[in-house]
Each structure stands twice: as C-alpha cells, then as structure tokens.
Amino acid sequence: MIHEPGNAGMTIKRPRWWLVALAALVFSSLCMAQEGGSGSDSEAEGWYEVNALNVGLNESVDQTNLRTPRETMRHFMRLTEKGDYEGAAHILNLADLSPREQRARGGELARQLAEVFRRGKWLNISTLSARPDGMIEDVSGKDPRAGRMRRDIELASLEAGNDAYDIRLGRYRVGEEEPVWLITPESVSSIPVLYDRYGPSRFEDYIPEPLKQNFGLLRLWEWIAIPLVLLAIGLIGKGVHLVMTVITRWLPSGSPSIFFTQIRSPVALIVMALVTQTLLDFVVSFSAVVATTLRVTLTIVMAWGVGMIALRLIDTFMLHMTRRMAGEIDDSKPRDERKLLTTLYALRRVIILVMVVLVSIYVLGQVRLFETLGMSVLASASVLAVLVGIAGQAVLSNIISSFQLSLAKPLRIGDLVMFEGQWCYVESIFYTYILLRVWNERRLIVPVTYFASRPFENLSAKSTMEYRTLELTLHLNADVSCLREKFLEFAKAEENVIEHHKLLCSVTAQTASAQTITCFMMTVDPLSGWAAEASIREKLMAFIRDHHPDWWPRQVVVLSEQDIALGEHTKTHS
Template sequence: MMIKGLWRVWLVAVATLVLSGLCQAQESGSGEAGWYNIESLNVGLEGDTENKSLRTPREAMRHFMHLTETGDFAGAAHILNLGDLSPADQREHGAALAQQLAEVFRRGKSINISRLSARPDAVIEDISGKDPRAGKARRDIELASLEAGKDAYDIRLGRYQVGDDEPVWLITPESVASISTLYDRYGPSRFETYIPETLKRNVGFLRLWEWIAIPLVVLAIALIGKVVHALMTMLTRLLPSGSPSIFMVQIRSPVALIVMALVMQTLIDFVVSFSAVVATTLRVTLTIVMAWGIGVIALRMIDTFMLHMTRRMAGEIDDSKPRDERKLLTTLYALRRVIILIMVILVTIYVLGQVRLFETLGLSILASASVLAVLVGIAGQAVLSNILSSFQLSLAKPLRIGDLVMFEGQWCYVESIFYTYILLRVWNERRLIVPVTYFASKPFENLSAKSTMEYRSLDLVLHLNADVACLREKFLEFAHEEENVIEHHKLLCSVTAQTAAAQTITFFLMTVDPLSGWSAEVSIREKLMTFIRDNHPDWWPRQVVVLSEQDIARGETVAQRS
C-alpha cells in the first residue's frame, strides 16, 4: 500500500511538471508573438485606414501627424485604440480625441519621429550589447511622459492584432483615457480663442501668431524687470547706510530676473500656451534663471554677512588686528568658498532634475561621460588647480586675511582669498591680483606669521670725528618719543663699518609692525640729521685731498696771474 501511495504521488508530480511546462510554453509563445490579440478594433468609427501605414511605430506616428496636420481628425482617430469606449462614443468622440492628442504633442511634448523604431517588432538594435532589452520584440513603447497637476501620464504605442489580420501599432487605450486630462493642461488657452484663424497657420516650426507674440512678451517682461530694478533702487535709498543698503544694491538684478521668470512662467501656465519647442526652451531657461537668481541672492547674503563681520571684528584689514581675529576672518572666507561650491552643486542638481536632462539624453550622456570628463579636465585644469590651491591656503593657513607679506619685492596686505585669485593691497593703495597657483608657487615673506613686531635699523655715514656717545644719547631720546617703538631695552647704537674718511653708525629699534616701523625709522633719521646739521655740521663726511708741493706751486702761480 505504501508503494502504491508513493507511485501515485510520483505520477501527480510528473503531471504537474508537464502541465506547468505546457503553460510556460504557451505564455512564452504568446510573448514571442510580440502583439496583443483583440477581437475587434474601433468598430464604431466610419471609414478605415490602411494597415500598411501602421506596420511600424515610425509609420504609425508619421501617418498620425500627416492626418492631423491636414485636418483629417476622423482618419487620425483610427490610429487610436478606442476599445474602452462604446461604438457610439467612438463615433462621437474619436475625431475630437485625435485633435486633442495632436495639440498635446504640439504644445506639451514634441515627438521626434525619426527616433522611433522602423521595425514591425520594434526590436532595439544595440551593437554594443549594453542595453538588456536589445534583441527582444516589444509590444508597446513609450512616446512621451507628461505631467498634469501632481500626476504623470504616459502616452504609449501598442501593437495589436485582430484575428488573422496583420498587426498594427496604435495609441493604447490607457493613453487614450488620459488625453482629456493632458489636453486641459497643455491645450490652447482661452486667450487663443480671440486669435484670428489666419494667424494660426504654421510658419516654419511655429504658428504665425507665436512669431508675433514672442517678441512682444519678451519686451513686456523686460519692462517689468526694469520697473522692479527701479523700485529696488528707490527702496535702497530709504534704508540706512551700511550692510542693509549694500545688500539691497547687490540683489537688485537677481530679484528683477526672478520676478521676470515668475511672470513669464505664469503667462505660459495660465494665459498663453506656446508650441512644445518654445515652451520647453522657455521652461528650461526660466528654471535656470530662477535657480541662478536664488543662488546669487543667497551668496550676496553671505557676502554681506562677511562684510559686516569684517567691519565689526577687524575694521580695516591689516596686521594690526589681533591674530585670532584675522585667523577667524580667514576661516570665514574659506567657509564662504565651501558654501559657494555646495550651492553650485545643489543648483546644478535642481536644474538637471527640473529639466529632466538625464531622461531626455540618458544613454547619450552615459556614453559620452568619459569624453566629457577628459574635455572638462583639460579645459578646466587651470581653474581646478587654482581652486585646490585656494583650499590648500585656507586650510594650511600659511597666510591669513590681513597679513602683511613681502611678495616679489612689494609690501602687501592680504585682503581676500578667492577661488582663483588672491587680492593684495599694496602699500600705495593699489590692488595686486595674483592667481592662487602663481602665489603658492612663489616664495613670499609673511611679516605677520608669528608676530607683527619687527626689528629695524637705520644707517648714518658720518665723519670719523663724530661723537658716537652723543648720537647714542640723542637716538634714545628720539626713540622714546615714537609711540610705535617698543621694547626700549633693545635700542642699540653701534659703529658697524669704517673707512679712511668716514664711519657708519647703525641704530637698531623694535617696532609694533613693519609699516609703523618704517614710519618710525624715517622720523628718527630725519631728527638725527637735523640735530647734526644744526649742532655739529663738521660731522658730515667730507672728501680729504692731499696736495703735493708741485700742485701747491702751480696753484700759487695761477693765483698770481689772476
């Protein structure tokens, strides 16, 4: 009995496997057919269309566009699968649905017919083998994906066969059901009902009224931007001077552009509906303008905050301020560059997401990514190297904002460290703009690296009979009178060189910073020279000439003759 039971179980398992294989074979066979089998097609429509014009997706859409452009919407209705409608509704609404779909294509999404498959089975031919769908027959393909409200709707072509007839490509019933919704979103606006029919004829890729309306709309938007800019200027004059007024001046143009973009977007959405080419171009442009404007306003806000912090903490940027304040200021400028980089990345991601660049270009971008990376790397090598050097200087801090540096023989204060260049204020109030990589590759002397104090010296060349002790006493007196001379115990006066006719006396003094030290040096030199001129003019160096007896006799002879 147990053996018989096992045999029965085995037979049931074999039968199950066989039936499963047959079902899978049938499903596989239906999938390999590459079309949907239907019992009837658009029985409520009058007339008919030739199946040979619907054999491939490209032929079907070309035929649909031709019929709608010539005004034969009743014929174009045969290219819609109206299977979800009753025969009476097909006859009543078929032509209207075809006309509405043509308007959606013209205004919402321009279809590139040449990119559609020219094969009946719509097989993707991919020689590289990277597309996993390559070599497989398709029963439906996507023509467009459009948004209406918060929902997205796909318009697709499907391949259908009635009985033994040749399969044809038609707009799917699911896409037909969404035509009315998409038409409400992308169809002609109420404004267009007032446009004469003579202006609605096509001229090139636009209609005649669009060629007239676009320049007028652009001019009106420009006038609105100018008015906004003028109002912002008037508002700036009402604000108190300082950071608020500076901020308002800097954001006048971005705010005007944002208002212009919003007005244009409102016109496109609610007043006038342009063709797909114009609408898509305008939407991409407006998205970029608004993203750029918001980013610039945020950046100007950061710059105003930086200016306020600079004026409050450091005042005029120089090395007379505490080291911690200058270090904090340098860190803030480095943080500014990080924020700018993050903002650029976020704005770029936002713009790409809004314009759906990756959906439209897709494989083309991926295929050319390596080429673009190489081109960008070569073209932007200098810029990238400057940016990296800028971050290196900000993080390592070999110099800070406000440091006094000796660069290529010039005294300069570091005013700003930007992405690609460093702004240096020369001692004579000129500005020196140096690329970051050039500055980082050259040796420079940071006179404020550890301390702003500097030990300076001045030389006086005097006669050998000059009294060094007297000069030392006057030097100490003059040095004590200078407020920028510090550490008086380091004051020193010594003879540092001597020749047959003169001696060099050097005076050493410690000053609070290099620039003040230079001022103290020239002041003390002037006072010492005045003292010598007024009290000991014999201390000035003079040339000693030794005359021979012949020179003396010759001189006496010349004197007697004269």
C-alpha cells in the same frame, strides 16, 4: 519486496512512493511547459494578441502606415496637420470605449492628443525605431535593452497636477494579420486630463483662424506674440528694478542699503520669471518647442536668482561683521579677528559650492534632463568628463588651492605680506584669485595657484612687531656716544617704537674715510616701523647738520710732491 502470508512461494513488488511522486512531477511540468509555450507566443513574438481593433470606427485604415513606431507617428502627425482627425482616430487603440463611443469621441481624442504633442511635448519622430519589432540597435553595446524586441514604447511622460502620465505606443495583432503600432488604451484614457493641462488657452479663442496656420516650427500668431511677451516682461523687470532703487534710497546707509542695492537685478529676474510662468499657465500656451525652452530658462533663472539673493545676504552679513569687528582690513587688528575673517571667507566659498551643487540638482530635476537625454548622457559621460577636466583644469586647481590656503592658513585676511618685492595687505581670498592691497592703495589680483607656488614673506604670521635698522655713514671723527644718546632720545619719543630696552646703536662697518653707524629699534608693525625709521633718520641728520657738520663724510685726496709743485707753479704764473 514483501512476502504476503498465505501466498507461499509468491513475491509481490510494490512501487515505492517517491518514484510515483517523481513521475507525477515530471508529467505536470511537461504539461505546464506546453501550456506556457502556447500562451506566451505573443510575448515571444513582441505583440499583444487582440480579437479586434476599433470596430466602432467607420472608415478603414491602411495598415502599411502602422508597421513601425516611426511610420505610425509620422502618419498620425500627417493626418492631424491636414485636420483629418477621424482618420487619425484609427491610430488610437480605443478598446476601453464602446463601439458607439469610438465613433463619437475618436476624432476628438485624436485632435486633443495632437494638441498635447504640439504644446506639451515636442516629439522628435526621427528618434523612434524604424523596425517593426521596435528593437533598439546599439552597436556600442552600452544599452542593456539592445537586441530585444519591444511591444510597447514610451513616447512622452507629462505631468498634470500632481500626477505623471505616460503616452505609449503598443504593438497589436488581430488573428493572423500584420501587427500594427497604436497608442495604448491606458494612454488614450489620460488624453482628456493632459488636454486640460496642455491644451489651448482661452486667449486663443480670439485669435483669427488665418493666424493659426503653421509657419515653420511655430504658428503665425506665435511669431507675433513671442516678441511682444518678451518686451512686456522686460518692461516689468525694468519697473521692478526702479522700484528697488527707490526703496534703496529711502533706507538708511549701511548694510540694509547695500543689500537692497545688490539684489535689485536678482529680484527683477525672479519677478519676470514668475510673471512669465503665470502667463504660460493661465493666459497663453505656446508650442512645445517654445514652452519647453521657456520653462527650462525660467527654472534656471529662478534658481539663479534665489541663489544670488542668498549669496548677497551672506556677503552683506560678512561685510557687517568685518566693519564691526575689524574696520579697515590691516595687520594692526588682533590675530583672532583676522583669523575669524579668514574663516568667514572660507565659509563663504563652502556655501557657494554647496549652493551651486543644490541649484544644479534642482535644475536637473526640474528640467528632467536625464529622462530627456537618457542613455546618451551616460554614453558620453566619459567624453564630457575629459573635456571638462581639460577645459577647467586651471579653475579647479585654483579652487583646490583656495581651500588649501583657507584650511592651512599660511596667511589670513588682513595679513601684511611681502610678495614679489611689494608690501601688500591680504584683502580677500576668493575661489580663483587673491586680492592684495598694495601700500600705495593699488590692488594686485593674483591667481591662487600662482600665489601658492611662489615664496612670500608673511610679516604678520606670528606678530606684527618688527625689528628695524637705521644706518648712517659718517666721518671717522664722529662721536658715536653722542650720536647714541640722541638716537635713544629720539627713539623713545616715537609712539610706534616699543621695548626700549632693545634699542641699540653701534658702529657696524668702517672704511679708510668713513664709518657706518647702525641703530636698531623694535616697532609695533612694519609700516609704522618704516615711518618711525624715517622720522628718526631725519632728526639725526638735522642734529648733525646743525651741531656737528664736520661729521659728514669727506673725500680725502693725497697729493704727491709733483702735484704740489705743479700747483705752486700754476699759482705763480697766474
């Protein structure tokens, strides 16, 4: 309250400024809300408000066939299959064209769009919404768009050049009429560009009209052309394979020849894929079902071929390194070389794993799998994960065990191991199995998990040297000192017997009729030690046989007096 001078006894109340501002703000908000509500009715109802639709077209259209996205596209396909492109033009929103252009170009644009659908994107009409509001019905509740009305729907996304173009359906309402679904003006404007990319090729101008009739999913000429194209591509691949074989014969023996021999098939497949892709791009354009299948197949073949060539190059390099550094794989090579070979094999598995991941990402990106399957893939991801986990449990466990062996290195390439009673050399450690070379040159293939879960003796873990024992069973009258001298003489003469100061020959066991003499010696490796042991044994046995045959063990039989008397009696009567 402010007291004005000159007005005694009077009090004047002035409203405070913040009350005035608050009232103005509330009033403006109410006004904006009212205006916004009246302007967003169409969005809330799920359609676009327009003043008119295709006023330049002569004929009228039955709007009952355009109430839902599914009915609209089914009607469009039905009209274009009959050749009624003028009627199909009503399903295009030609708002960006003048009335005169609508009459002149409407039918042609409908025909071009039908060809784009036929060759560029196979449209599954059954997947479109059958509701007028285009609402997604998802009882599982996993689709965040479920329960919402839509006023535009994507039918296809196609690439032309370096750009991507969408073909969409929009819901439009004129005045108080029933809303209808039409191809959006933005999609109509991109039809000529897509037609240039996916339209019929010049080759089809020479095809007779009767062969252009539909027969099932394809046209008649396609049923004839596809086998011929596949046969021609197969012959081209066979020719490339033969050329690569001739080139291989001209190359000198060794790594280059081996590499060209291994990449003949991948190169042939890549050439076949490139030729097929060229035919699809510049010579002939098949229907969308065939074209999509071929493009996905070609992408997979190209990725697989490039990956196989890279893998063969790595294998050839590893083979060259193996022959140069270690020659034949065994435990007589230095530990560093065998360790390097094991590391190379582990690196090979890592490279394969990385290549598989990269190729899979490339293929998925090229075939646009996630865009095609969309939320269905995500919804079934958990089921697929369970199925893959169950089906591939053994494979995954083998792969993990393979990496574990490569990192921990309890054995290396070239190690000599005693596995389940057999002497084996470790030749290779792959993803799912280990390749062992048995002493008799047979190959033993053992799953990695089975090998890792069984005890094995690595005879090359620290050193290839082995202490060998040789046993002889002789009579009690055998001269051990004489035999010891001969053993030392024979052992020192063997090339594979080392550390002569560790040679030893002693009596280790004795019975009533014989004694066991054991000789000990250090050898360079197990197999050489076995050969040295056998050689020394033969020499000792020959020495005993030639010079001391009485050292051989003899069976002593003790006869009683009755046995002696019986023997004499028998001798007398005889």
